[in-house]
Amino acid sequence: AQKVTQAQTEISVVEKEDVTLDCVYETRDTTYYLFWYKQPPSGELVFLIRRNSFDEQNEISGRYSWNFQKSTSSFNFTITASQVVDSAVYFCALSETAGNKLTFGGGTRVLVKP
Amino acid sequence: DARVTQTPRHKVTEMGQEVTMRCQPILGHNTVFWYRQTMMQGLELLAYFRNRAPLDDSGMPKDRFSAEMPDATLATLKIQPSEPRDSAVYFCASGGQVWTRGNTIYFGEGSWLTVV
Numbered sequence: 001a002q003k004v005t006q007a008q009t010e011i012s013v014v015e016k017e018d019v020t021l022d023c024v025y026e027t028r029d030t031t032y033y034l035f036w037y038k039q040p041p042s043g044e045l046v047f048l049i050r051r052n053s054f055d056e057q058n059e060i061s062g063r064y065s066w067n068f069q070k071s072t073s074s075f076n077f078t079i080t081a082s083q084v085v086d087s088a089v090y091f092c093a094l095s096e097t098a099g100n101k102l103t104f105g106g107g108t109r110v111l112v113k114p
Numbered sequence: 115d116a117r118v119t120q121t122p123r124h125k126v127t128e129m130g131q132e133v134t135m136r137c138q139p140i141l142g143h144n145t146v147f148w149y150r151q152t153m154m155q156g157l158e159l160l161a162y163f164r165n166r167a168p169l170d171d172s173g174m175p176k177d178r179f180s181a182e183m184p185d186a187t188l189a190t191l192k193i194q195p196s197e198p199r200d201s202a203v204y205f206c207a208s209g210g211q212v213w214t215r216g217n218t219i220y221f222g223e224g225s226w227l228t229v230v
Contacts, residue, residue, distance in 0.1 A: 035218070045205060045221035091157065095219075101147060101170065102207075102219060104157040 002027045004094050006105035013082050014113050021077040021108045023092030034075045035093040082112045116140045118222035120206050126228045132194040135225045139208030146189045147207040196229045
């Protein structure tokens with residue numbers, strides 16, 4: 001069975017600090033897909049990134065970056081120079097097959113103070 | 115921008131009443147998911163469909179919940195009778211069967227249900 005663990009339940013930082021969110025996953029499949037979603041206070045779930053298991057290149061998108069380490073089954077997410085608008089709950093998720101269901105971690109609440 | 119549309123956005127109902135939530139998936143997406151979010155359980159899958167056929171509804175209490183796709187543009191989640199423990203946010207999501215770059219699972223804004 002697949003499982004996603006986000007050990008950090010809440011992180012509080014001051015604006016402009018960097019923050020790293022941890023995600024550890026378990027799966028028996030050799031091909032799988034990892035996701036990050038953002039849930040701002042308004043409640044919607046916003047897709048941030050999808051990573052395929054066979055592509056271990058790290059990715060950067062503006063102030064966001066993702067570090068995929070297959071050897072440690074981790075897919076960590078870093079926000080550089082955090083801003084108040086980054087305050088949200090962030091979810092890591094796993095799918096074992098393209099087009100298949102997502103299994104979510106418990107989420108990490110990020111609070112960025114001005 | 116294409117998006118998943120859910121109605122109602124907010125619903126307050128009395129225990130015992132029937133609740134129907136509707137979802138319009140993104141045009142062209144053939145997989146539709148229903149998730150429920152609560153403080154205690156987090157995000158949990160209730161059911162999902164591919165090409166309108168149910169693939170997995172093991173997460174759904176069968177005695178009171180039912181999910182259907184009458185056509186490719188409409189998915190419904192019905193609770194009858196509703197109970198206070200059903201109070202949650204219900205998300206619909208849709209995706210294609212093959213994930214190319216930029217094609218993935220997108221969520222609607224959620225239906226916030228309160229059963230009193």
